Amino acid sequence: MADDSSRPGVAVVTGAASGLGAAVAGALTAAGWRVAGIDLRPSAATALGVEVDVTDAAAVEAAVDRVERELGPVGALVTAAGVYEMLPVEEIDDLRWHRMMAVNLSGTANACAAVVPRMVSRGEGGVVTVSSDLGVGGSQGDVHYAASKGAIVGFTRALAAEVGGTGVAVNTVAPGAADTPMLEDTSPWRSADFLATLPVQRLIRPDEIAAAALFLLEAGTALSGQVLSPNAGATI
Template sequence: MRVALVTGGTSGIGAATAEALQAAGYRVAVNFANRAEAAQAFAARTGIPAFCWNVADHAACQTGVAHVESELGPIDVLVNNAGITRDTMLHKMSLEQWREVLDVNLGGCFSMCRAVIGGMRERRFGRIVNMGSVNGLSGQAGQVNYAATKAGLVGFTKSLALEGASRNITANVVAPGYTDTPMVEAVAPETMARILSDIPAGRLATPAEIARGVVFLVADESAFINGITLSINGGKYMA
């Protein structure tokens, strides 16, 4: 049975992905950094073990992966879903707001991939999916930090795909459009109305719809799909 780890996996898209992987027959673990009570409730409801560490901490990623592997076995599938926003216009953005988003969204991806890639290379199998965003492809006012990290993931993933291909390791991006998650619930109503008007489907994605893309990409049978960005956005593209 393949072992899958989903970071930021106790709510929103991460939780839906973890449950979809479990339903597809994977042995799944999730990571979380805060909201321990909610994480424990998720683990109790699903039977998916939850492990606590901050993906922005490189050493903690190494220790966390070792802990997961000691309990579940070697990690075959990594979904880098953990991400944060610190939205504000650039002329108001602090260095802390810039660095915090980069450290979690992009630095966390590096640290998690670094922690698993050696084992994947040795076993000559691996599936890595990095969670991008439509805003990393089209840009978004007030999100120069967030959009930069999500755009950066595309280049990171393409390079990793080239490095791992000869050892049956694939790396791909899933770039969700606006999705019905707690992060999007915080958007002001007038802003949400403008967002919906730009989506041909006329609605937000469900987390389960994003998760379907991840399950497809990590399958053993998807070995020839490598280095791509799968956009799941209801037809919303940059004008």
């Protein structure tokens, strides 16, 4: 949003039906935003839920059209839709690779392509994409996930440069392992050995990541092209 405006308006959150997306939608709602959720499943705790596959660019564009008709101009976008799995590189077939890229990377790009030009035309707006610590530092067993999330960092920084000076800010949060349903109970990221390496001795919570996203949106154009990593102290 523009630096001189502190009035919340309409926000779009992809992946708003559960996990991090639901936490972001809740935080934005509490801050006064009218939130529209874009997800394959119903986004119950939002002003408007649109059931759309984020990998379908035309459907995402149509969803944003509906949001603006029913709620008003979109002033904030958070791209929280994503998938995750751990596999050694030799087990990543074409289907798994392309699904990871389609949801995580193309889903982010599709939402931005639908929303950002509208923001630019109005001269204000804030975008927060969701990357991952693994997209910055990598980890064994996470090749396709890390590749998709690392690409989001590059995408975000390039988009921030592209819209610089227009009143639109574009940043990313790159969380560490988070306590969401996406992380299975048997995940090594939930193991006592891993948790013991974290200064706070626990996984980052979705509400803490949501607070980081809200911080970036409230910063306006003072921050753009930045990577903020809420990660329970995993990277200092």
